[in-house]
Amino acid sequence: MHGKTRIVLADDHPIVTVGMKHILSQFPDYEIVAEARSSDELIDHIIKLRPHVVITDYNMPGPTRYGDGAKLIGYIRNNYPEVRLLVLTMISSPLIASSLYRLGVVGVLLKSDNLVGLGASIASILRGGASAAKLRPRAGTIEGVDEKVSQLTGKEMEILRYLFSGMSVSEIAAHLKRSVTTVSAHKMAAMRKLGAENDHELIMFCVHHGLFTS
Template identity: 45%
Template sequence: MPQMKVLLADDHPIVLMGVREIIERDPRFKVVGEAMSSSELIDKISLLKPDVIITDYNMPGDDQYGDGTRLVEYLRRHFPEPKVLILTVITNAQVLTWLYELGISGVISKSAGLEQILVALDAFYRQGHYQQDQPQGALSEDADDLSQRLSQLTVKEFEVLRLFSTGVSVSDVAHSLNRSIKTISTLKISAMRKLNVDNDQALLILCVKANLFA
């Protein structure tokens, strides 16, 4: 079997360097390109025709294709052939379920270590698919409480908070998601109620504390 061509996307050069180093340990895989924005990623998919795309979930600053759910939807709609691995610290069950329903091939947790990328690529090469294990390990009482509250968020609420936590305004979030300001405000208020926070500062502190959107 020929080498599998892999295209990487992350807005952090150090992450790109680390992922490339891991992948190139195995001669069955070749990193054919790197991208640091969604637009660059889309351009290089068309040019390089990779077998596997490994992309960060959170790559802010790209108005054309966005990131998060908006980017994944675009990738699956316009590039159905390559397998897609998502790099993220997100653990929200509804978001992860939604990603798999869209047709991604796996989620690699940054907190669990990037070595799992090579496990996934090996599975693609030998079996054609990657079967992920469910996360294991006990949570502290505080973490468990936060996890329970986060699990109540819908995919749309989660995406609104993810963008809001980067420091942009509600109007900017509305523009990014192509929704009205009223809709975004309603989703944000609903999410805050579920998370039991009553102001923007408390919401941002919670997002940072939980390291939700790296």
């Protein structure tokens, strides 16, 4: 890659982007061209600035056109495949990491990790080096559950995450500006794919497999 690596940061917590900017400023080959506080802002920056790399939070809740989590990552990969995506998250679940790699991200970084190594990790990942491989969940450890989770669409994963946080179907519908019928359909599809017969089993699946826990 010639010239500076153009990076867009996205996180709804300003303290996180301030920390990342400080760390990345020590690398002269990196240029922070924009910061986003929502997925809408992130997509606008990608369209206007065409960055080489996006470092984005996994969870950026709020009513947006593009959602967050797997839905947002899938949208970026489908529409801007040239952008290298690194995801920051508080969720240490290997199932989430596995689903993100399947979507095409090049790295998953835990916010609980030492972010001093962030710059070096980015450089290594862009070169296709060892750091990217270290972040991947080990193969052969979670195939059965992982296969079920891999069937979920970005929207189903989003609905499931809101349900896990304690929101009702009607609250999710209002939050996302969707009909209760639509949200219920996504929930039922997720239940079918995960083998859950009721809401309790659906939530317990998430609990037992650490799907949305840090």
